[in-house]
Amino acid sequence: MKNLRKIILNFAFILLTINGLYAQNSTSKFKIIAFYTAKNDQAHISFVHEANRWFPEMARKYHFSYDSTNNWENLNAEFLSKYQIVLFLDTRPEEPSQREAFQQYMDKGGAWIGFHFAAFALNNSKFNQDWDWYHNQFLGSGQYKSNTWRPTSAILRVENRTHPATKKLPETFTSSPNEWYRWENDLRKNNNIKILLSIDSTSFPLGTGPKVHEIWHSGYYPVVWTNKNYRMLYLNMGHNDIDYEHRTNKELSFQFANETQNKLIINSLLWLGKGKK
Known part of the structure; x- marks a missing residue:
């Protein structure tokens, strides 16, 4: 009798769990699918794992659905039709199809x-x-040219304060530690690109080396932008600081430990999740 009662209780628990998941999905504002590889650099791998912990928490809080996959074969029309937002956490697709x-x-x-x-x-x-199409038309950035090193925080300036992604952000704020990229193309000359955030001049010198060219002392560096012809946003953030020197691979910083930076991402998701071009 006790075993029967235990079976009934377990079955009831399973039904409640399934109903809860169904209710969550049925009330989701939008669905997100994140693609990742998590093989190329320990700092990028760290970010992917961090993202796959943080986004489900935000999904529960803001009532959207979040899935992730490292199977890039899922990047096809049938699979994508189930989702309103696609994330690329660390790489891009390589296959023509x-x-x-x-x-x-x-x-x-x-x-x-x-x-x-x-x-x-x-x-x-x-x-x-x-x-x-992806690098020159969609992103507008062209090839990578250089980067800062080590990963360090930067003072970021909000360039466009009317865009939904930057809603209620301060004029400047300190980012999480990150490796910052410089690009082949000057995005300011592209009429289709709206630069939302750039590195503020008070950040310089940015980077600690040891190589001289890994420390930036001047220049203009956009770090978040959108393309007015698409519903998209690119963020240069996504490289955690790792203890490479002592070969421990210990994580020394995290991207989602920054409330203002998180607000930018949530704003972006809620803007894109509305489904309006």
Whole structure:
């Protein structure tokens, strides 16, 4: 009798769990799918794991649905049709069919947010610039040119204070430690690009080296922008600080430990989740 009662209680618990999950999905404002690789750099791997902990928490708080996958074969029209927002957490698709499916998804009004290494391209590397639509038209940035090192915080300036992604952000704020990228193309000269955040001049010198060129002393560096022809946002953030020197690979910083930076991301999700171009 006790065993029967235990079975009944367990079955009831399972039903309640299923109903709870169904209710959560049925009331979700929008659905997000995040693609990742998590193989190329310990700092990027750290960020992916952190993101896959943080986004589900935000999904419960803001009533959206979050899924993630490292299977890039899912980047096809049928699979993408289930989701309102696509995230690239650390890389880009490499197969022609996957790239075509993503471009069609965006051309038809889909939404996207890319982080840090998702925009990386450099000829004569494992990530050649062999996707002109993505790097030159969609992102507008072209190839990677250089970076700061070590990962350090920067003072970021909000360039566009009327965009939904920057709603109620302060004029400047301190970012989480990050490796910052410089790009081949000057985004200020691209009429389709709206720069939302850039590195403020008070950040300089930015980086600690040890190589001289890894420390920036001047210049203009956009770090968050959107393309007015697409529902998209790129953020240069996405590289945690790691203890490489002592070979411990200990995580020394986290991207989502920054409330203001988190507000930027939540604003962006809620803006793109509305489904309006």
